[in-house]
Amino acid sequence: MNFSSDNAVGAHPRVLEALAAANDGAAAGYGADDWTAAVDARLAEIFEREITVFEVATGSAANGLALAALVPPYGRIYCHEASHIQLDECSAPEFFTGGAKLVPLPGADGKLSAKTLAASLAAFPARPPHSAPASVLSLTQASEYGTLYSLDETGALADIAKAAGMAVHMDGARFSNALAALGRSPAEATWKAGVDVLCLGATKNGCMAAEVVIFFDPDQAGDFAYRRKRAGHLWSKSRFLSAQLDAWLQGDLWLDLARHANAAAARLAGVLDRAGVAVPIRTKINEVFALLDPSAAAALQSRGAQFYPWVCPGDAYAGRLHRFVTSWATANEEIDAFADVLSSVIG
Amino acid sequence: MNFSSDNAVGAHPRVLEALAAANDGAAAGYGADDWTAAVDARLAEIFEREITVFEVATGSAANGLALAALVPPYGRIYCHEASHIQLDECSAPEFFTGGAKLVPLPGADGKLSAKTLAASLAAFPARPPHSAPASVLSLTQASEYGTLYSLDETGALADIAKAAGMAVHMDGARFSNALAALGRSPAEATWKAGVDVLCLGATKNGCMAAEVVIFFDPDQAGDFAYRRKRAGHLWSKSRFLSAQLDAWLQGDLWLDLARHANAAAARLAGVLDRAGVAVPIRTKINEVFALLDPSAAAALQSRGAQFYPWVCPGDAYAGRLHRFVTSWATANEEIDAFADVLSSVIG
Amino acid sequence: MNFSSDNAVGAHPRVLEALAAANDGAAAGYGADDWTAAVDARLAEIFEREITVFEVATGSAANGLALAALVPPYGRIYCHEASHIQLDECSAPEFFTGGAKLVPLPGADGKLSAKTLAASLAAFPARPPHSAPASVLSLTQASEYGTLYSLDETGALADIAKAAGMAVHMDGARFSNALAALGRSPAEATWKAGVDVLCLGATKNGCMAAEVVIFFDPDQAGDFAYRRKRAGHLWSKSRFLSAQLDAWLQGDLWLDLARHANAAAARLAGVLDRAGVAVPIRTKINEVFALLDPSAAAALQSRGAQFYPWVCPGDAYAGRLHRFVTSWATANEEIDAFADVLSSVIG
């Protein structure tokens, strides 16, 4: 009954097998290996266009380096006030960019609205060089609340961003879960909707430690290669990043795992619904947010259910909202066991 | 009729005279001159305690260096969303601190409320090392809207800050105007109300280019001396910063000039009131905010009145609010001339 | 015949097995897992004292983060002009420290001498705040030329550093090879000789991607935990870093692998010697430097021998020096094959 995070479980067996298979003999390092080339080719196929791809081991590195390619060291990055880059990365974007300014905006259930973005841009006094230039819009797909931007919503936000001279960054730590839920092609969900750079997360969804930064316009990658090295994120034995991703992308394993996690969350939400627990945000991915009194939460936890209270700016449910996360490895038995515990506590 | 900014006018004659008087002969540089020692002593007297003082030429440098002494390069700095450090310094705080994160908060008429600050702190998920530590509260006295924090308000905000482990920075670009309006002692308005560092602005109020950073606890100054040098803000011929400040502080010239500017603004507000122009924010310092239709504003400007529309996050009057700033040099004749122009446009 | 680098080969089978064994079930992340605790305990045992340990995936990250804990953002870091932090990390130390200044010094065969360090310190005009403070001495053990500092040499350099107020950092990307060659205890080779922080490399010597930063004085670690997170170097699934290291340290596998690599280099040097190829630097670890004409080098490479010309500041052999690196996995057969190729080219 570990619903604490999708990074609580390990790697999918096929990922581990790929590591073992890649271990034999010598190979070129620093991204010049065959596995990296294979990942590049596979992603170009998946996204249906020429792209420039960089691999790193963590999501904070992926986001920070991607943003640094898009923003001058004093530019403004618009993001949701509950976004990971604003709350959970210990000012990593400021570090990687050399001092850019995040402008956090409110928005219901973790999503920015076009109206809020447009109003914020209009209210910012544009007086260069006093005002930092608006440089990047960062969207999180799926959001930190497990909600999704429709492709129309993404497109409308991207249109506003581009009219203001901004590039569009997508934090896709759970992009595979989002994509599985959207039922649209990777291309439609990204560059066809105006996204310039996608940070595609694999760690939470079946890898050990592997993330991909995808520039849909290779020119925008700029000096990413230097910046990755400078930040200590270029692996010497790079095959061990790529082999994970290669296995993860083969045969659409990444989407199968995402569908599994999403389905587990839906099942878990059903359990909560049937027990009469309020689930105020309806997600379509592998997160469930439920309202629980602290005493009920404690009782569930004491019986072995692992999950966390959710504290977040702009959260209308502060104090009672709790987050449950399922993963590629969540078994029905875990959810059934949780249903039993829930009955005993609530019923 | 130049109400565009209090930096549109030059220096007070006594400041200029002091520069000329200081020019004779050789003197030690880099802050080891006699004028700097005199300023230090005078400020200790004014603030009624031992202090550590650093002089710089600009307000952005003063704020940035002061903040850098108080925050780790990843810490959080709480400020008003309309504050100068957030809007008007081209990400200087992020630069000087090496990447700290500003957390902009809303608040009526340019002021933070204790309630908003407390709520924001409570809603920030404190999960070190994922969450950046809350390090500094920055208050602007007077605010960008010309409003004042009462000493009780300052104290209440400082109490919340300190309970959360934060130091309190005061951006006092117009502190002399605020002090003149508050009618309280410099000590009461600062360290006795919980302020740790004051950036005391002199440029807008009668100097050429001179600002003072005052640490009320010398230990908090840390390595400011190194950071000032590294940022190119240590003057070799330092007497020319200090001589300005020395003259400005002598005989309370600084407060006399502030009172003059404040009175001029009150007179200007009266002119607007009598003409039936809405003045929605009642300031006590040298700024007046009035609601004007764009056509009326243009008509005034075409007749020689200089002022700007005011664009700002959280501004409820966006599109119609205009800012008028008076200064130590504003003559009654300018205001009378404006009254005439206003009559011809409005009447 | 791959002597290009010790990162050309993969991971030792026991490291891979450990990853597979660690993969089962859920585990706490971000360093709160059992494997991390085991590595901490094992290292404390190995180094015979209380220590503070941080794991990261790359050597550049280890060095950069370690240095950032020891130096203010403007401090001076003394290092050899051929050191990895100076030549091969794309200014990573400057990035992680927020702008510290590396002072590269010459020294025969990749080693700093006490005399050169003392002279450089004496010739640096100490005029704070104009001069950046001397903060860290960085030693590379083994050096980039495969040479070793004796414990006396380390101690003498550390004494000078400490007298000047500097901490001592050891870049130990090949520390295990050095230790195997020195025949002294880990404690003797580090903190007992004055080393404050060791970056212990495991990637080159049998791991996939794993390095350890060891602070011998826990107080010196400062805010490393925040800085690691901010730099994107804290793994969510941290067990996969720790499991590698756990296996690597168990039963002194790390030293066995180092001894193997060192012995292979000695065998390779013997081959070169017997062929009459000059080996101007006598290393004791897993690197061999030989003088080859470009035409001979090309002939060897065309027959399948992989190695690189060595270009380096202060290199007296520029143009003819070539580097051969052996590893934990180098087989005698590879060396014998190289001997055959060498005979055919040289003989």
Place this chain on the structure above:
Amino acid sequence: MNFSSDNAVGAHPRVLEALAAANDGAAAGYGADDWTAAVDARLAEIFEREITVFEVATGSAANGLALAALVPPYGRIYCHEASHIQLDECSAPEFFTGGAKLVPLPGADGKLSAKTLAASLAAFPARPPHSAPASVLSLTQASEYGTLYSLDETGALADIAKAAGMAVHMDGARFSNALAALGRSPAEATWKAGVDVLCLGATKNGCMAAEVVIFFDPDQAGDFAYRRKRAGHLWSKSRFLSAQLDAWLQGDLWLDLARHANAAAARLAGVLDRAGVAVPIRTKINEVFALLDPSAAAALQSRGAQFYPWVCPGDAYAGRLHRFVTSWATANEEIDAFADVLSSVIG
């Protein structure tokens, strides 16, 4: 007898008069004033071409901001090991550039040689992205030892720099002294010899606090305007920087003052020569370096002569070399008085 530094004296009377004259009435700020436009035009005339000019108050700011326009945050900047940017600016270049790496090179009497530069470039292993790209060559004219690069020497160094893809920065804190000594036109001494950016110092030579950054190719200025603001180096009352420079440049006052200072140094060197004091470096500008025993130096200082021992990397005279600096204000009487004191000590 103050020969401690050329910043020990104040401003030339015409500079002070210009400040007073500029003080009347209101003026646009932030560089939009008439005085700034006049300086721009005057410099374009002086340098015989279209240029882009930025004013700041200190030399460290000028150098740091100029370098930041030319180098990525990880690039290499080649400079002399005794240069101001390496020794005397508390790592300001690293700060302004966001972490670039200075590569200090030796060279007799403060000057880089083409041979040394070429050798250093050749010995740096060019392995992107591991090696930071060579981005800027910084020359100091006149050097810290008061020596001059001939135009041929400048040209030869610039040719090497450009062949390596580097821009050429000139730290001209004493450029006016150098120009007066060279007897060539400003254009010949800079862009016609391959210099891309000149930091032209006025503070040491008759201003209070004023320096100019001149980009000979406006495209290379990049985002300097944003960076200057972000660093707190954009003055609100900008007329007070420009009015100094305007007066300084009018009627070639700058060159007249430089010639005066240079002549004073020549006279001082003559005094030392006649007293039998060794003057091992023959400068042509306003600095004199003499060999004195510590006891003789102390005796001179006790009799009122102000000067400093000179400590510098690569200094062959360490321990006995002392620096004397004359200025635009040095009177013959001071030198004559020194001659008397010298006689009494030495004779």
